[in-house]
Amino acid sequence: MPRCTLCPRKCGAVRENGEIGACHTGREIVVALAAPHHFEEPPISGQKGSGAVFFGGCSLGCIFCQNQEISREAKGRAMTEDELGNLLLSLAEQGVHNLNLVTGTHYTDRIARVLKKIKPHLSIPVIWNSSGYENPDTLRLLEGLIDIYLPDYKYVSRDLSAALSGAPDYRETADQALLEMYRQVGPVRLGEDGMLKRGMVVRHLALPGCRRDTEAVLHALRDLLPTSDILLSLMRQYTPDFAPPTAPKHLLRRLTSFEYDAATALAAELGFRGFTQGKDAASRSFTPDFS
Numbered sequence: 001m002p003r004c005t006l007c008p009r010k011c012g013a014v015r016e017n018g019e020i021g022a023c024h025t026g027r028e029i030v031v032a033l034a035a036p037h038h039f040e041e042p043p044i045s046g047q048k049g050s051g052a053v054f055f056g057g058c059s060l061g062c063i064f065c066q067n068q069e070i071s072r073e074a075k076g077r078a079m080t081e082d083e084l085g086n087l088l089l090s091l092a093e094q095g096v097h098n099l100n101l102v103t104g105t106h107y108t109d110r111i112a113r114v115l116k117k118i119k120p121h122l123s124i125p126v127i128w129n130s131s132g133y134e135n136p137d138t139l140r141l142l143e144g145l146i147d148i149y150l151p152d153y154k155y156v157s158r159d160l161s162a163a164l165s166g167a168p169d170y171r172e173t174a175d176q177a178l179l180e181m182y183r184q185v186g187p188v189r190l191g192e193d194g195m196l197k198r199g200m201v202v203r204h205l206a207l208p209g210c211r212r213d214t215e216a217v218l219h220a221l222r223d224l225l226p227t228s229d230i231l232l233s234l235m236r237q238y239t240p241d242f243a244p245p246t247a248p249k250h251l252l253r254r255l256t257s258f259e260y261d262a263a264t265a266l267a268a269e270l271g272f273r274g275f276t277q278g279k280d281a282a283s284r285s286f287t288p289d290f291s
């Protein structure tokens, strides 16, 4: 039985035997929610919504995760690859603008097999929505199957990524992952309807008390990829509701306008195009209901 090395954790769980990996998942594909989603960036959600499929489990595991209800317990419905294929096709038939695969890193091999079967029947783009903490060799399985990459680019500081995600190697790993994503899909392309058809949107969630790291992230991203070829989504939606009481004190509050405005000003100065969020984005009401 092969030991799993799909994600950068390379924990070696024998998942085919039912062993549970560091991503909290074993043999089964677990889907927590599949529905049109209206809170993504405008050229992704549009009027009709983005066909979001939230997978159970996660290979990164940030302590402040707003989806921890499904990421830490792999809560959801177990399904076969054929069932997942049918689910994706039925979601597409609902008229959504795209299929949006959220946190599927730990199922990449299975999702790639499903997409190979159903891609010829799809007329909408497929989005890979991930933490950015991915193994480039694993991402190669998705070549030709994903139209839009929507990765996070969370940290530069090793200390911060170690403390908040248990991943001191986050930055160098994400760098290689984002380069592979860009190699596959190239520059951003919008359709005549204003919707995103191809390319990359890189997300960064500004965290309270981490202004220096956000600045370092923006500089690092500018140096990694051509700013004219990607879109940046600078997120303000952090809420302390999901951080444990033992989290570093700076995570137990909301982001200040000073912190967010400094980040948006730097992003503009560095030449990024993309999206910002209003103050009201930092609300639990934007978190999907997984019940």
Ligand code: SF4
Pocket: 004, 005, 006, 007, 008, 009, 010, 011, 012, 013, 015, 020, 021, 022, 023, 024, 025, 059, 105, 106, 107
């Ligand atoms: S995908 Fe899960 S089981 Fe596989 S290496 Fe990563 S954490 Fe371990």
